[in-house]
Amino acid sequence: MSDIEIPESHPRYLSLLTRHRIEEGVEKGITSKQGLIAEGRGEAFDYLLGEETIPSADAAARAAAARLLLAEHPVLSVNGNVAALVPGEMVELADAVGADIEVNLFNRTEERLRAIADHLRDHGASEVKGLTADGRIPGLDHERAKVDADGIGSADVVLVPLEDGDRAEALAAMGKVEIVVDLNPMSRSAQSAAVPIVDNIVRAVPNVTAHARDLSDASREELERIVETFDREAALREAEAAIRGGELA
């Protein structure tokens, strides 16, 4: 993360970096109007959360890393805002856990799909799925249902950051283990996830990667213990309490 000329020690560093990347995303045709509005909603929740990774979000990130390492076929789903905000970080996470990367858009157009795939490749991705679209998620309308059969279609664990509620619920209904990153703990996406990470994606994705690297030599038993001791209900409650109790100023 060194694409803006501000020291990382600057108190507003992450916020300025986020803004810079979102604007670059608009210029490149990656971030949509809906994406900009969603970014604003996230800013408000992050502000209420104190713009920090709370302990339950860190525990969720560790459980997410364990889930991804245990998976037979993990896939990281990337939409416009994810691509704009954490392109290199998603590629690093995919490398750390051996996951596929698949582009999935709420407002699907070939042009945006290609712009996002190019952007991910510019940040080091070797293979980007999502353009074949030969699989379907049951229960969603046509455009929204499209996935790659050998990507999300056959994944056992999926990371779907900043995901639409309908899609998150439909993926969970397919029996996939779903890891969500969402700043609103009461959103349907967070509520339907096996592992809801209530944190800013700019902090959450590198944090999952750090946990995955830390756990790279862990035994299957150790990873399973981390998965089992993570309490999603408690994590959601703690996130809501932090948002309710945090400083508004």
Place this chain on the structure above:
Amino acid sequence: MSDIEIPESHPRYLSLLTRHRIEEGVEKGITSKQGLIAEGRGEAFDYLLGEETIPSADAAARAAAARLLLAEHPVLSVNGNVAALVPGEMVELADAVGADIEVNLFNRTEERLRAIADHLRDHGASEVKGLTADGRIPGLDHERAKVDADGIGSADVVLVPLEDGDRAEALAAMGKVEIVVDLNPMSRSAQSAAVPIVDNIVRAVPNVTAHARDLSDASREELERIVETFDREAALREAEAAIRGGELA
């Protein structure tokens, strides 16, 4: 408000109308990228507030109407999001209280100024100030400081909805009675206002107009009593409590 084909009784009517108008604003070059992000922040706070006008916001709207009716030279300030979201409603309020309308942009370009002035005229405004820019607000940098000398420059009461914190503070420091509409009660704009209305602008502006019409025959004493009994500190506290205590789901 009948520019979308949904019945006003629809539970998501205001939310859908808002979305429709913001998107139209983007198409017309009125709403900026920053404006879309700000719209998202507002959505999150409104969601926490329960998407309703709380009693203290209604009291603030009534105090705002009284302030505008008592003013010698009231001015309503309009930026990109205000123009996109409530163009006709701002014109109606200006008519109800005899106020000027002045366009003021955080990111000022001649093109956006003209697009906004045209949009306001399309919604019934006869005169739109803000293009002369022969006055300055002390303490702000050049572009941000520009106002019309015979508009905000000489106003005694200004309504500045969805205003940037620096400008709101600088206007208050000039001694102007400032009415702010902002969904975050702890924002510097809300904190610096004589009358902070913590409400969605789509609900707030028509509500101020309704109070102004209701008070059109009120005596000066009655209006002054309304102004004096309005407690801004209590209103800000109640808004924060509503946001903290509201349903997140």
